[in-house]
Amino acid sequence: MTLTFRDVTLGYDRHPAVHHLSGNLRRGSLTALVGPNGAGKSTFFRGIVGFLQPLSGKIERMVDRRDIAYLPQVTEIDRSFPVNVFDFAAAGLWSKIGALRGIDAASRTQIETALDALGLLGFERKPIGTLSGGQMQRLLFSRLILQDAHLIVLDEPFNAIDERTTADLVARIHAWHDEGRTVIAALHDLSLVRAHFPETLLLARRTIAWGPTETSLTEANLAAARRMSEAFDDHADACAHTTPSAA
Numbered sequence: 001m002t003l004t005f006r007d008v009t010l011g012y013d014r015h016p017a018v019h020h021l022s023g024n025l026r027r028g029s030l031t032a033l034v035g036p037n038g039a040g041k042s043t044f045f046r047g048i049v050g051f052l053q054p055l056s057g058k059i060e061r062m063v064d065r066r067d068i069a070y071l072p073q074v075t076e077i078d079r080s081f082p083v084n085v086f087d088f089a090a091a092g093l094w095s096k097i098g099a100l101r102g103i104d105a106a107s108r109t110q111i112e113t114a115l116d117a118l119g120l121l122g123f124e125r126k127p128i129g130t131l132s133g134g135q136m137q138r139l140l141f142s143r144l145i146l147q148d149a150h151l152i153v154l155d156e157p158f159n160a161i162d163e164r165t166t167a168d169l170v171a172r173i174h175a176w177h178d179e180g181r182t183v184i185a186a187l188h189d190l191s192l193v194r195a196h197f198p199e200t201l202l203l204a205r206r207t208i209a210w211g212p213t214e215t216s217l218t219e220a221n222l223a224a225a226r227r228m229s230e231a232f233d234d235h236a237d238a239c240a241h242t243t244p245s246a247a
């Protein structure tokens with residue numbers, strides 16, 4: 001296993017957002033995290049990476065925190081920061097070599113190789129603020145390559161990305177999977193999930209289904225996820241165990 005969740009509840013200011021989640025993220029698995037807007041997907045990821053401590057229950061990590069790479073939603077990334085493509089990618093090496101060691105010839109080659117893998121060679125000196133959305137997402141994936149983490153957590157990596165870039169990024173995800181890494185990605189495009197992700201966690205504040213994609217993403221489960229998400233009271237203090245009745 002890479003992660004085990006034991007009756008985990010996550011939330012903000014004591015208001016639960018994700019309820020009583022139990023299960024395992026198998027080592028080397030490739031999982032899609034699916035759920036309606038506000039289902040708790042980003043909250044779940046913040047719990048995985050340790051930005052958010054569970055209100056109750058336990059997340060057991062069989063990997064070191066430094067061996068977890070996290071790609072937040074693109075809206076959470078500040079692109080006004082005055083840094084160029086090369087230096088932004090180079091930050092991916094910091095968790096392994098430290099920020100102060102400087103970049104030697106071997107590291108430079110590694111960074112160029114990672115940029116090349118995502119079609120960004122030649123962009124090294126460009127400020128990140130001048131990149132298109134798709135180029136920025138390619139850069140974020142280059143940095144993930146350099147992080148060389150075992151567990152890779154991707155929050156909506158294909159948002160506002162064209163088909164060509166999506167195909168390149170999907171290929172990179174398959175390469176990570178083939179290398180034996182554990183990958184989990186929040187996605188809204190169900191045809192993409194069915195085509196490329198063997199396992200799915202369907203979340204709507206609680207687990208609706210978690211297992212093989214074909215058995216998780218049934219019409220009945222998707223309808224249950226919609227109902228559950230709509231019925232959820234964001235301001236509830238207590239941990240509601242009740243399930244809304246089928247409409």
Ligand SMILES: Nc1ncnc2c1ncn2[C@@H]1O[C@H](COP(=O)(O)OP(=O)(O)OP(=O)(O)O)[C@@H](O)[C@H]1O
Nearest residue numbers: 012013017035036037038039040041042043044234
């Ligand atoms: N920083 C925060 N402080 C307070 N509440 C939050 C915070 N972030 C999220 N929430 C609330 O937690 C609930 C789950 O939100 P979350 O962002 O995890 O959902 P999501 O499934 O990632 O949604 P989307 O698909 O729209 O990105 C929502 O009701 C949201 O308002």
